[in-house]
Amino acid sequence: MCLIRYRLRLSKWRDSKMHGIWVGVCTPGNEPHMLPILWQNSSLTHWQISYCILALYTLCDLQFSIKLLLKSKNTDHLKFFTKALDVENGLTVTRICACVSQVTFPVRVFKLLGVETLMVTNAAGSLADSYSCGDIMIICDHINFPGLAGLNPLNGPNDDKFGPRFPPMSGVYDKSLRKMAFDICKNMGVSQYVQEGVYCMVGGPNFESIAEARFLHRLGVDAVGMSTAPEVLVASHCGMRVFGLSLITNKVVKSYEDNESVNHEAVLEVSKMRSEMLQTLVTELISRMDINNNTA
Numbered sequence: 610m611c612l613i614r615y616r617l618r619l620s621k622w623r624d625s626k627m628h629g630i631w632v633g634v635c636t637p638g639n640e641p642h643m644l645p646i647l648w649q650n651s652s653l654t655h656w657q658i659s660y661c662i663l664a665l666y667t668l669c670d671l672q673f674s675i676k677l678l679l680k681s682k683n684t685d686h687l688k689f690f691t692k693a694l695d696v697e698n699g700l701t702v703t704r705i706c707a708c709v710s711q712v713t714f715p716v717r718v719f720k721l722l723g724v725e726t727l728m729v730t731n732a733a734g735s736l737a738d739s740y741s742c743g744d745i746m747i748i749c750d751h752i753n754f755p756g757l758a759g760l761n762p763l764n765g766p767n768d769d770k771f772g773p774r775f776p777p778m779s780g781v782y783d784k785s786l787r788k789m790a791f792d793i794c795k796n797m798g799v800s801q802y803v804q805e806g807v808y809c810m811v812g813g814p815n816f817e818s819i820a821e822a823r824f825l826h827r828l829g830v831d832a833v834g835m836s837t838a839p840e841v842l843v844a845s846h847c848g849m850r851v852f853g854l855s856l857i858t859n860k861v862v863k864s865y866e867d868n869e870s871v872n873h874e875a876v877l878e879v880s881k882m883r884s885e886m887l888q889t890l891v892t893e894l895i896s897r898m899d900i901n902n903n904t905a
């Protein structure tokens with residue numbers, strides 16, 4: 610539903626220095642936020658590109674941003690890309706579809722397009738007692754519950770072109786990007802809202818029972834949500850650098866004495882409240898990453 614509020618504009622944004630294309634993500638009445646997209650000569654079908662755009666829309670809606678680094682201009686693909694932007698009716702597909710291989714498909718498309726860094730954001734409930742609603746948690750690690758139970762996007766024959774059969778999952782969330790994010794938050798004067806912690810993905814779509822919440826808390830989980838781990842897993846498998854943020858939208862109920870209960874509307878409300886701060890953080894992170902890349 611919110612997805613419709615966002616528009617991706619392609620035509621105007623070109624950056625000759627980077628030999629590529631910029632995509633501007635606009636909200637009504639706001640200046641566009643720039644996402645650099647440089648195009649690589651690849652043989653993607655129109656359908657694949659549409660899927661990629663679909664993912665971009667989803668990402669933007671979730672305050673989930675992305676850095677795409679492609680390597681050359683290809684006007685044929687550019688036409689496809691522009692055309693694919695019209696596919697608004699398909700936007701809900703990734704949210705409805707529960708299949709981890711479909712949800713992670715765009716990550717591999719991005720990889721083929723030359724994407725080097727994946728930035729993920731999500732809404733999550735806090736289990737850590739020191740967290741408050743509206744905090745931003747920089748993800749330092751995750752527990753992939755569906756993955757541990759066998760629901761893993763890397764199931765099936767391994768495609769060695771992307772990565773190894775048994776990829777390591779230690780150190781997935783890039784340390785230098787995490788530090789950069791902390792520094793940016795300090796400069797923004799919002800350090801008091803920033804945490805670092807462990808995200809746990811559960812299958813959902815229900816919120817946790819009290820016993821489940823206590824169980825996760827004892828496992829060392831700081832925030833829980835229903836997404837992110839599969840995309841991160843696939844990105845890491847194919848050698849992409851990963852950075853992740855959780856916006857703490859609610860406290861997970863852990864006590865039988867507590868009469869509160871979480872609901873999706875409250876989650877959306879907090880997301881809206883913090884969207885500007887998250888956008889500033891992500892935009893600044895992207896621009897600093899550019900500086901790093903250019904000077905590297």
Ligand SMILES: O=P(O)(O)O[C@H]1O[C@H](CO)[C@@H](O)[C@H]1O
Pocket residue numbers: 671730731732733813834835836837872873876
């Ligand atoms: O993880 P994202 O997609 O940000 O959304 C989170 O918020 C929704 C529940 O309100 C769930 O989909 C949960 O995963």
